[in-house]
Amino acid sequence: MKKILVTGGAGFIGSNFVKEIIQTYPQSEVVNVDLLTYAGNLENLKDIEGHHNYTFIRADIRNKDKIEEIFAQFEIDTVVNFAAESHVDRSIVEPEIFLTTNIIGTQVLLDVAKRHWKINPDDKYCRNYRDGVKFLQVSTDEVYGALGKTGMFVETMPLEPNSPYSASKASADLIVRAYHETFGMPINITRCSNNYGSYQFPEKLIPLIIYNCLNSKHIPVYGDGMQVRDWLHVKDHCSAIETVLRKGRVGEIYNVGGNNERANIEIVKLILDVLGKGKDLIRFVKDRPGHDRRYAIDNTKITTQLGWTPKYTFEEGIKETINWYLDNLDWVEGVVNGDYLTYYQQMYEL
Ligand SMILES: NC(=O)c1ccc[n+]([C@@H]2O[C@H](COP(=O)([O-])OP(=O)(O)OC[C@H]3O[C@@H](n4cnc5c(N)ncnc54)[C@H](O)[C@@H]3O)[C@@H](O)[C@H]2O)c1
Helix, strand or coil: CCEEEEECCCCHHHHHHHHHHHHHCCCCEEEEEECCCCCCCHHHHCCCCCCCCEEEEECCCCCHHHHHHHHHHHCCCEEEECCCCCCHHHHHHCHHHHHHHHHHHHHHHHHHHHHHHECCCCCCCCCCECCCCEEEEEEEHHHHCCCCCCCCECCCCCCCCCCHHHHHHHHHHHHHHHHHHHHCCCEEEEEECEEECCCCCCCCHHHHHHHHHHCCCCEEEECCCCCEEEEEEHHHHHHHHHHHHHHCCCCCEEEECCCCEEEHHHHHHHHHHHCCCCHHHEEEECCCCCCCCECCECCHHHHHHHCCCCCCCHHHHHHHHHHHHHHCHHHHHHHCCHHHHHHHHHHHCC
16 A cells, blocks of 8 residues: 655645545555645645545644654655745745745655665665655756747756746755665656646636636736746646656656647637636736746657656646636635735736
8 A cells, every 4th residue: 555645735736636646546545744835725625635545734844853753653655745835926025935845845855755765774875765665756847947939848958947936946856866866765856847727826827817807807917928838737747747656767857748838928818718808907017037938848758658648638628727716716715815915916016
């Protein structure tokens, strides 16, 4: 029986992942550790709360004693590390917490896992681990920096992150890699493009557009709106992580993407059309400092070596997502509280 520690499992992608694992692998035990920052929400998990193979623990991944206790109590053999500060805009206003959570938090998890998984825990040079253990770091394509008009990110490219968020994620990737090289830790890293889908906090582009459309509020668009991103449905991201957990070669990094490049302004217009709203809601605002112009993912490695492919087309995925937000307005109102609105107005100077 697998005993999986999922960190950040009350956030957008983590909560989708926890639910998928509980449904697909009822013989696994999932321990979800989340600090419940503004981005974490137990409502995302209400379908599975009380499930006999699921435990939620509110804890900080930076708290070594607590993580030790959890490893000892549940005999964890797999870690999937989603926990992070994840919003680029916030990392520009408040970088410090991105460094402590995303870098130090990852190092704490690695250290505790190393101690618990080594065959001889007292031998500090021992590089041999129990069978079947793995540490999977959920990373992002943003660690590569920006592309020009052509080209794609491949796993061997140098990391050139441009925001405090992406720099913190790149640093975490490097420390995960170092634990593999130095200590033989069985790791994988996945680097995924932009996700969309249910339960995404409405500070991120797609739910922000939907929320503002529904409330007939202005939609802030940075610069000329021509920043290009690759978009992947969250359930396809979750299936990629699950594939890497099962089949990924130890020590390897896998890019995850949907071959679905879109300019931000194109997404805004598409959602306005689907919701029958006018373009007059669009409000171009001053561009974000260090804003990367284009990301594109080459996913050849994961598709050819591990046989993973995305299932959703963007057209069906975006319609399903818009319908989910329409059907779950209570959830949206529940997360969009006063603090968020103040932050949002300051951020975009609206
Ligand atoms: N959203 C995307 O498009 C995307 C794309 C690629 C990779 N990623 C990565 O996937 C992961 C999850 O992203 P998301 O969009 O679901 O983020 P999110 O902000 O929705 O969720 C992050 C979760 O981590 C928790 N958390 C934050 N600090 C913590 C701490 N110190 N200890 C324990 N829990 C803590 C939060 O409470 C929240 O539940 C992140 O590591 C992110 O870098 C995201």
